[in-house]
Amino acid sequence: MAKVIMTADDSASVRQMVTFTLKQGGYEVVEAVDGKDALQKLAGTKVDMLITDLNMPNLDGIGLIKGARALPSCKFIPIVMLTTESQESKKQEGKAAGATGWIVKPFKPEQLMAVVKKVLG
Amino acid sequence: MIDQHRQAFKEEAYELLAELESSLLELEERPDDQDLIGRVFRAMHTIKGSGSMFGFDDIASFTHEVETIFDMVRNGKLQVTGRLVNLTLAARDQIRAMLDAADSGEATDLQASAEIIVGLRELAGFQGQVAAAAPKEEVHEAKKDQVTYRIRFAPAREIFVSGTNPLTLIAELRELGACTVVAQTAGFPCLEEMNPESCYVYWDVILTTDQGENAIRDVFIFVEDDCELKIEPIAEHNRYEEQQDYKRLGEILVERGDISSEDMKAVLSQQRRFGELAISQGILHEGKVQAALAEQQHIKEVRQEKQVAEASSSIRVPAERLDLLVNLVGEMVTVQARLSQTAAQRADGELMAIAEEVERLTAELRDSALNIRMLPIGSTFSKFKRLVRDLSVELGKQIEMTTEGAETELDKTVIEKLNDPLVHLIRNSIDHGIELPEARVAAGKPERGTVHLSAVHSGDSVLITIADDGAGLDKEAIRTKGIERGIIPAGAELSEKELFNLIFAPGFSTAKTISSVSGRGVGMDVVKRAIEALRGSIDITSVRGEGTRITVKIPLTLAIIESLLVKIGNDSFMMPLALVDECVELTREDVAAAHGRNLAHVRDQLVPYIPLREHFAIPGAPPEIEQIVITQVNGVRVGFVVDHVIGEHQTVIKSLGRAYKDTEGISGATILGDGTVALILDIPQLVQAAEAAQE
Amino acid sequence: MEESTFECRQDPAHPGTRVLKVAGEVSIGVAGEFKGALVGALAGGSEVQVDVSALTAIDLTGLQLLCAAHHSAGTAGKEFHITDGGNPTFRDMATSAGFRRHTGCAYDRACSCIWVGGDN
Structure with missing residues (x-):
């Protein structure tokens, strides 16, 4: 059974690219447009991994990570955040909130797949 | 496909720019609205981030400047002013122009971009020219030699809470090269005290890779702060070092800091196997020894693989050229001998010194020239496997051939000339030696017989042994046949060795029926002759009911x-x-x-x-x-x-x-x-x- | 994800032997449950057999628990075995995690280390 990955990003183009890449890699993808949307969907669907942007309206990435870790079904899943180089402090904040790893934007599809493989096996 | 993503980005960017415009206009009226500032920042951030993802590098770097300013505004370091809004609006129009240009292929007005950025920077209080974005330096690391690393990876107890599965990292390490993994379980609490959601295990990993240490560190990049990680190179694999034996167990353990050198010496002073001893004395726990043993084994395997790899990365050279080289070296040796002789006769010190030097060089040249002609005997061995298979099917016997020392090297010519005699000897073992399955079972032996072929160096010779676990030679049958054939006189007193040697006499056969394989009574004398032609010798030992062993001794080279x-x-x-x-x-x-x-x-x-x-x-x-x-x-x-x-x-x-x-x-x-x-x-x-x- | 089940029963042929049948995916999500099942099995008999032949996945937490259970059994003078029925998934996972070895660990006085060999 294919593993399910959620991508939470307010940028439609990034979501599209992430979704496209993951589907090509054989994963099922659930999209969320911001942190709040993501948390709502997480409560109802079981996902194996979460990829989230940090800057999102309504609920940002840090908030999403904290919220997800509080859900029993997401306690141990890998959570990867998308950051930009200028956000070194955000990286630390995200790790403290429970993120497994990060991907620095801009990234190529191969880089995304490499990280997914690293944390999901 | 990429175009599809670019198109999606452009649509999104136009939307964001439209939103940005209205946000900015609202911001002019309510300059302190944090929510509006946040929206402007996120719009810029998304355009920058997504732009760089889909190849709009000019837009990304330009937007980055604007984003930086709004980050300052967001953090209260800069006030929203009319000038800031004006400049940002100009920037927004510039981004739009850049998006348009991306389709039409027109060049964008770089001057306008630069002016906006300079204006923004002035506002922010930092001066400076706009440097053209330096092209990113791509660092290509040169292909490295294989290096073996010793890695200790001890994840933090609470590693699972961060969503990390250490096993995927171990799996990733395995992809870098030959990898030996030992999980250390000695620190485990008993079941009742174990927190099932904590990590207690740590790993000792030996990895041989040509990717360099950074590639290993990259594997652990997300967990750097949540684990204890030690990476040390322990062996570089170049051909000079390979000759030596790898470190002894004790040395490895001392290097790893698992045991003090005093303790090691104390243990070594007793004559037992180091590992067992250290464990039994409680100096070390077993897992550490296990890991050190794994390291030894790993290095051994890597070296073997490397040898195979080296053998396969060879140059093919026509055999005649090698023969010519060896011939020339041969003449060289002769001339060198004359030189030495002449030098000695003249009693000329200087000449003698030169002659000595030439003698040394010639010897080295000779050895390496002969070495070139050396081939592993393995290829011949594998041909025999087929022979054994086919013959045993034909004869209704079950025979397994095992080989040993396939890597043993012999002069190419010798290997070629050995082929026929060896085929004959193996045929003989199969035909006369190994019994039919029923007979074997009746004799209490496994149904399946074994023919073991081995090659080993012994001084300047190679010993090739063909051993079977068949019926062995029947001394009485040999004697009777010998007398029948008139090879020995009736009643002759012969030693076992002499009796066995009779089978090499011309026209000798002890098989009851003649099969197509052997038993025509020709062959063994021919074998002996062929071996002797190679300046070799042949020796036979046999125990009735247990098997026969034929040893062929061949000089390394014929030259x-x-x-x-x-x-x-x-x-x-x-x-x-x-x-x-x-x-x-x-x-x-x-x-x-x-x-x-x-x-x-x-x-x-x-x-x-x-x-x-x-x-x-x-x-x-x-x-x-x-x-x-x-x-x-x-x-x-x-x-x-x-x-x-x-x-x-x-x-x-x-x-x-x-x-x-x-x-x-x-x-x-x-x-x-x-x-x-x-x-x-x-x-x-x-x-x-x-x-x-x-x- | 497949559900995991832990079924503990008395071996009818051998009084005192508890057989714990572990099936499905053993992951960190059920680690607490797995630990409970192991503790229960050890408390209920002098010999415990963990049957992993129907196991479809096991993660690090599962391997750790098996090792700790063996350790505890040894301390309590009880016997602890794993029967994998040749289950390749179980073997592969234990091997790739570096758990399989040639000799037992320091606690393994009876040469019964669950990771050694693996044919029974």
Whole structure:
């Protein structure tokens, strides 16, 4: 059974690219447009991994990570955040909130797949 | 596909720019609205982030400048002013122009971009020219040598809470190269006290990779702060180092800090296996020793693989070129011998020094030239596997062939010439040696018989052994057949060895029925002849009911041999040193005392000898005291009488050419230091001929 | 994801032997449950057999628990075995995690280490 990955990003183009890449890699993808949307969907669907942007309206990435870790079904899943180089402090904040790893934007599809493989096996 | 993403980005960007415009206009009216500032920042951030993802690098770098300013505004470091809004609106229009240009291919107005950025920077309070974005330097790391690393990876107890699965990291390590993983479980609490959601295990990993240490660190990039990670290079694999044995167990453990060197010495002072001892004394726990053992094993495997890899990365060269090279080296050796001789005669110190140097270089050159011709015997072995399979099917027997020492190297010519004799010997083992399955079961042996083929270096020779677990030789059957065939007289007292050697006599067969495989009674004598032609020997041992073992001893190379130089009259002869046992004197009195029988007393033993002067009909009288060179062929001692023994000599063998190809008693020739020719004696053949003449 | 089940029963042929049948995916999500099942099995008999032949996945937490259970059994003078029925998934996972070895660990006085060999 294919593993399910959620991508939470307010940028439609990034979501599209992430979704496209993951589907090509054989994963099922659930999209969320911001942190709040993501948390709502997480409560109802079981996902194996979460990829989230940090800057999102309504609920940002840090908030999403904290919220997800509080859900029993997401306690141990890998959570990867998308950051930009200028956000070194955000990286630390995200790790403290429970993120497994990060991907620095801009990234190529191969880089995304490499990280997914690293944390999901 | 990428275009599709670019298109999606553009649509999104136009939307964001439209939103940005209205946000900015609202912001002009409510400059303190944090929510509006946040929206502007996120719009810029998304355009920057997504732009760079889909190749809009100019937009990304330009937007980055604007985003930086709004980050300051967001953090309260900068006030929203009319000028800021104006500049940002201009920036927004500029981004739009850049998006439009991306489709039409028109160049964007770089000057306008630069002016906006300078304006924004002034606002922010930092000056400075806009530097053209430096092209990113791509660092290409040169292909590195393989290095073996020792890695200890101890994840934090609470590693699982961060969503990390250490096993995927271990799996990722495995992808970097040959990897040996040992999980350390010694720190485990008992079940009741174990928190099932904590990580207690840590790993000792030995990894051989050409990717460099950074690639290993990259594996652990997300967990750097949540684990204890030690990476140390322990071995670089270049060809010079490989010769040595790898570190001993104790050394590895001391290096790892698992044991102190004092403790190690204390343990080593007792004569037991280090690992067991250290554990039993409680200095070390077992897992650490296990890891160190794994390290030794790992290095061994990597080296073997490397050897295989090296062998396969070879150059193919026509064999004739190698033969030519070896020939030239042979002549070189001859000339060098002359040089040394001349230098010694002149007693010229300087010349002698040069001659010595040339001698050393020549020896090295000779060794490496001969080395080039060396091939592993393995390819021949694998051909035999097929032979065994086919024959056992044909004969209805179940036979497994095992091999050992396939990597043993032999001169190419020798390997080629060995093929036929070995085929014959293996056929014989299968046909006469291994019994039918029913017979084997009845004898309490496994149904499936084994033929074991092994090769091993022994001095300047290679020993090739063909051992089977078949019925073994039937001494009585051999004796009966020997008598029947008239090879031995009835009632002859023969040692076991002599009896076994009968099967190498021409026209001998003990098989009850004649099969297509062997048993035609030809072959074993041919085998013996072929082996002897390679200056080798053949030996047979057998235990009835348990099996037979045939050992073939072959010199490493045919091109050069160590030999003993002897003289008869003015003629020089060479005798292969490997066959020479000793030299004794033969006086006229001795000859007279033997009454015409060519037998010498050597330490209370009678040794038959062949007077070579007579044998080769060399004119002239022998000296007062002649020399007997006693040789040993297949355990039989035979002497050869010569005038003088000159000494040991390194002999480059030259074939005699077609005209003398069939000359008996001579296997080749060589050129001496002074330019004269010496013939190389074919000792086994001379012995055989003498025995034949006696009968 | 497949559900995991832990079924503990008395071996009818051998009184005192508890057989714990582990099936499905053993992951960190059920680690607490797995630990409970192991503790229960060890408390209920002098010999415990963990049957992993129907196991479809096991993660690090599962491997750790098996090892700790073996340790505890040894301390309590009880016997602890794993029967994998040749289950390749179980073997592969234990091997790739570096758990399989040639000799037992320091606690393994009876040479019964669950990771050694693996044919029974």
